[in-house]
Structures are given as C-alpha cells and as structure tokens.
Amino acid sequence: MPTPLIDIDHLARLARIKLTKEELARFSQQLQTILDYFAKLQKIDTEGVAPTTHVVNLNTVMREDVPKPSLTASQILDNAPDKDGDFFKIPPVFE
C-alpha cells in the first residue's frame, strides 16, 4: 500500500495535544518523512508469524486478593494542581 498521508489535525485531536500552526506544518512534514521510511516494513514477509506482545514467558501474572496498606488520600492530593477537600478540582467537563 502507498504511504498514507498524515492527517495532523485528526491525530493531534486523538492525542489531545494542542499544536501551534507552525508545529502543525513542521510535524506533518517530519512525520511524513518518518512514515515514508517506515514503508520498508511492508516488504518483509510476515505470513503466519505470531505477533510478539512481550518478551518474557509469563502469562496473566496474578497476586493474592489480599488488601494491603496503600497511600493516603492526603499523600495522593499533595501533588494536585488544584483540589477541594478530598477531591481533585478541574474545570467543567460538560458545557
């Protein structure tokens, strides 16, 4: 398949990252160059090859369902940019 065209506006929205106009243009070009190079991956035959998701021979590592002490609410809230009592404070999600 031919190298797809980067839709930088769409991707920036998917990644929830605001870019300046200059960055939109520059990143679009740089990412296109990178993608063109990545096209060589299409040449290698991977018919019947299983994907590697991770390299260790461990499967569904579990632990005993035993409660243990954790961090306190106060410790967790120490780094909060904005808080109100025991809550993280953020602007409205819905208009």
Place this chain on the structure above:
Amino acid sequence: MNDIYRCTAHELQVLLQRREITSEEIVDSLLSRIANVDKEINAYISVMNEAALKRAREIDKRRTNGEKLGPLAGIPIAVKDNMCTNGVTTTAGSKMLSNFIPPYNAYVVERIIDAGMIIIGKTNMDEFAMGSSTETSYFGPTKNPWDLSKVPGGTSGGSAAAVASDEAIIALGSDTGGSIRQPASFCGVVGLKPTYGRVSRYGLISYVSSFDQIGILSKDVMDCAVMLRVIAGYDERDSTSVPMPVADYIKSLQDEVRGLKVGVPVEYLGQGIEPEVRVAVEQAARMLMDGGVICEEVSLPTTEYVIPTYYIIATSEASANLARYDGVKYGFRSIAKDSMWEILETTRGEGFGSEVRRRIILGAFALSAGYYDAYYLKAQKVRTLIRNDYEKVFSKCDALLMPVSPIPPFNLGEKLDDPLKMYLADVCTVTANLAGVPGINVPFRLDSNGLPIGLQLQGPPFSEEVLFRLATAIERQSGFKRQLFS
C-alpha cells in the same frame, strides 16, 4: 585526600572497611566536585546536599558501632531522574513533571537504600526518555566531558557524564532503545542494560513498557557487577518481573573466557558504520581470539527492519503510557480555561516538548483505526522474526560482539532538526530491547578526534555473567584510560 571522587565503588569499599575514610568524607568530596564542575556539564537536575551528608553520617555511625554493613554501604550513587524517589522531585526531564514529588520509592531506590547507599542527586535525561543525546531535557542539555561541544549521548546522558567526569561514583540509568549503552559509549564508561525482567520497573516512569529496563553506568566492569547484585531480583509489584535467581556476578568475573564463542554480526560491519568503529570491533575480536575465544561472523538478516519496528512499537506504547499526563492529579496544568478539554490539550501542548509530542502523535497514528494492522501489528510480527534471528545465533554462540553507535559523539544541536537521522543511529542498540536480551558497553579506545569508542556485547536472556567475563577481558586488554575532566 582530594581525589576521593576519582575512586571506583570497589576501591571505596576497601577504604571504608579499613576505616581509612568515612562516608561523610566521600560525600563531601563528591559534593565539592559537583559544585566545581556541574555548571559546565549540567549532569544533574537536583543535588541532595543536606540529605546525602545526613545519611552519610548515619551510615558512619552504624559502622563505628560495629554493625555489619553490606559491600556498598556508605557509597554515593546518582539516579536518573525518571526513577521515583520519595519526597524528592522526580521530573523525567520534563516541564510536565518539573514540580512532581513522588510519595513512594521505586523498587531500585528501595534496594539501594537497603544496601546502605547514599543518593547524591538525580541526573539529567532526554525528556521522558525520548531521544539519543540528552538535548531534549527541559533542564537544558548535558555536555560530553570529553569535549563540551559534543553530546554525551542519551537518554541517560546525565548519568553517563556524571560518572565520566567523576561527578558520580556510579549511577543508575534506563535503557529502552540504547539509552544506557550509547551514552556510556559516548562518555567512555561501562553501561549495562540487563535482560528484560531482571530489574523491576516499579517506580520507573514508563516510556515503552515492553522495552524499558533499569541498568547501571559505572567506571569499570567490577562496579557494574557488584551493583547488579543489588538491583536485580523478583518484585511482585512489577508483573513483568521474572522470578529468576540472581547470579553471583562478582565470582563470574574471575572465570576464564577461553573456549567461549562470540559471534560478530556482518550487518554491523558494513555500510552505515563509521570505518573507525568497524576497525575497533575487528581489533577487539582479534584481542579476544588471542585469549582463546572463538570469534566468527554471524548474520542477523532482520537488521534492516529494526529501526521501523522499534519506532512503531515504541511510539505506540509511549502514546498509551503518556496519556496519563492530563493535569488533573499531578504535574503541570496550563492556565485555567473554560473547559476540561481545552485544559487537557493546552496542558499537553505546553507541558511536553516537541520530540515527546511528535512521538505521541506518531504512536496515535500507528494505533489508529485503519492503520493498526499495517503498522503496529506488522511491527509486532517483525519483532517475532527479530527474536527468531537472535535465538538462531545464540544456539551457536555464547555472545555477540558489535558496535554501540555507528557514529562518534556528534555536535550539540547537529541532529535536532532531523528526527529520522537521529533515529537511524540507534540501529546497533534497539535490537537488545526488541529481543529482551542483555547488552553491555565496554569503553575500548579513542577515535582520531580523541572521543571514546565503546563496544557492545549482547547475550542470551540472563547471561549477564558471560557478558561480565568477556567485558572484563576486553577491559583488561584494551588499555583504555578514563581522563580526568577539569
């Protein structure tokens, strides 16, 4: 004693045990060294002056009280700033976390504290461990002590430069695509990326979960072996931690290399590798053969696909791992806007540097509907083929010998405008992360510009003992001398 900071950890261990020196004197010496030198090198993001002295005095007291202490007790260590240290800012080299104070210690930090070591400071790094030069840090670039106009490599450039300039006795780093081995090579120090799963990632700020490993940068191979005993081991809080017993790495340093089989992949001896680097590999192979090692050429045919494979998987996993930075629970939040969505986008737009944003967006692409199969899934399949290549060569060899970097340390600013060019220079190191195998850099010689060229040894999973044996042999015969930075 003015030059305490020049010592290795094992030299200091002897002096401490003989009571010829105190931990406080070691820390004092190191803090003066940092105060004198770091304004030129910028290896450290934060230096723990009072905390380190306090802890040194405490360890000294325990020693004089006759308490039995471990081999590394009282010795300072520098920690790359992507490993959480309780109560001490941990920034990952980013504006996004420039004010983040973790409420817990990473597993490796717990281990070094248990061992009686003293954390001297947090070292500089490429932002969120993305880069190859320690130039993308929010806190400014680190310089290479061998030539201040050159990069120290990355992303563990702070740790590498600190050890190389004796601003640290020993340091921890992390390696996702070469981020310990390449700066170790550029700075002329030993750098080890252990087998994936050997060292717990609990408390390591994630970049690529299936590649990241914490490792060591040190002045010699022995220090590296002693340190690995401290940080290796099973940790139930990391579900990718492998419950393999930890070997006696120190004992293995004395073992013979005669009879070991070392493969040299032909793909790393040709086009794209600087001639001086190639000559160094050939010299080292002959040196090992003189010592009774059997060296032969091998092939890793998938080498031409490793860069796209690495970067597609890395950016995909990174885009998922960095989705947590939303300005809600911790870290940077941009100036109040009307809606959560706007804050989210501006926080991430302003809090992340350009390389990080570029990689997140590339990862979003590779995982997006319509492209997932052709990019992410395809890369995972090629990863299997790369691992197969490795399994094949390791059925015939005990280790591989190859370059670390195809190019020597480059100028600051030289590669910042061409991200792809920067990525291509990772070709010798990303394979170890793709295959999950250990890799070590051993400083070998200087190039015609007086800059260090290091050599890489890779081995099968959990073969660190073999790597240490071969690395010691190279270290002993190469005659490489660390220079004193002034």
